[in-house]
Amino acid sequence: MAEIVEAKKLTEREKFFEMRLKDGVPLMQNPGQFLEVSVFGVGEAPISISSSPTRPGETFDLCVRNAGSLTGALHRLGKGDTVGIRGPYGRGFPVEDLKGHDLLFVAGGLGIVPLRSMINYAMDRRSDFGRLTLLYGARTPSDMLFKDELDRWSASGDFRVETTVDLADSSWTGHVGVITKLLDHVEFSPTGTIALVVGPPVMFRFVLKSVLGHGISESRIYISLERRMKCGVGKCGHCQMDNVYVCQKGPVFPYTKVRSLKEAF
Numbered sequence: 001m002a003e004i005v006e007a008k009k010l011t012e013r014e015k016f017f018e019m020r021l022k023d024g025v026p027l028m029q030n031p032g033q034f035l036e037v038s039v040f041g042v043g044e045a046p047i048s049i050s051s052s053p054t055r056p057g058e059t060f061d062l063c064v065r066n067a068g069s070l071t072g073a074l075h076r077l078g079k080g081d082t083v084g085i086r087g088p089y090g091r092g093f094p095v096e097d098l099k100g101h102d103l104l105f106v107a108g109g110l111g112i113v114p115l116r117s118m119i120n121y122a123m124d125r126r127s128d129f130g131r132l133t134l135l136y137g138a139r140t141p142s143d144m145l146f147k148d149e150l151d152r153w154s155a156s157g158d159f160r161v162e163t164t165v166d167l168a169d170s171s172w173t174g175h176v177g178v179i180t181k182l183l184d185h186v187e188f189s190p191t192g193t194i195a196l197v198v199g200p201p202v203m204f205r206f207v208l209k210s211v212l213g214h215g216i217s218e219s220r221i222y223i224s225l226e227r228r229m230k231c232g233v234g235k236c237g238h239c240q241m242d243n244v245y246v247c248q249k250g251p252v253f254p255y256t257k258v259r260s261l262k263e264a265f
Helices: 069-075 109-124 147-155 179-185 201-213
Strands: 002-009 014-021 034-039 043-048 059-065 082-089 102-108 132-138 159-165 193-198 221-224 252-254
Touching: 014 069, 014 082, 034 069, 043 059, 043 069, 043 082, 043 109, 059 069, 059 109, 102 109, 102 201, 109 132, 109 147, 109 193, 132 147, 132 179, 147 159, 159 179, 179 201, 193 201, 201 221
Parallel strands: 102 132, 102 193, 132 159, 193 221
Antiparallel strands: 002 014, 002 082, 014 059, 034 043, 034 082, 221 252
């Protein structure tokens, strides 16, 4: 059982939740893992964990898009309400393998949610990693998530942040266009950089082609396929791609392990 400590609206469709397990035990997640969240009488769904285990305290963060009955029910909850939690589940980002390398984060839309966990992990363990770069694309400026943190990361002087939108408004002064164009605005060493890519299915095909075209090898790319999961424990088959269960072997995969799976992209 988990209690909602804080709930706030981030955009018209996304809501942020800070939660705490009622027994007081830390969640002990790895960056990139997910939870099964239950609203009693409605059901449950897999939700990305958006906070880093490096942050002090016993709370953890979720960011939920209102896209169905379960997520709609979550959006109607607020501070002091209770939900059920299973997990954490799945394989997250291979933190130990990433140490000592430059990291290129590429996030499309909600992809920033699980990447936020790894980003804050790297920021809190800054000496373990090389250069940090984030490329983040959203549909419109109002769809951008964690705007305060984007500004704070960029202002740190130790983290290159580039953003773009598909459709600009009168207030937007940044890049407009597909996220792959941002690769031309950043410098990185292809042999020293590991790319972490999370976003909607349509994004993967173009981003992976562009990342490879900029010299980063297939063995230095990790992606998350969390969108396909349901039960979280390999029983329902909803996330199965060929003989691979995303909830057990992922959601984070080396690109080399899934490049031949047509359903992945």
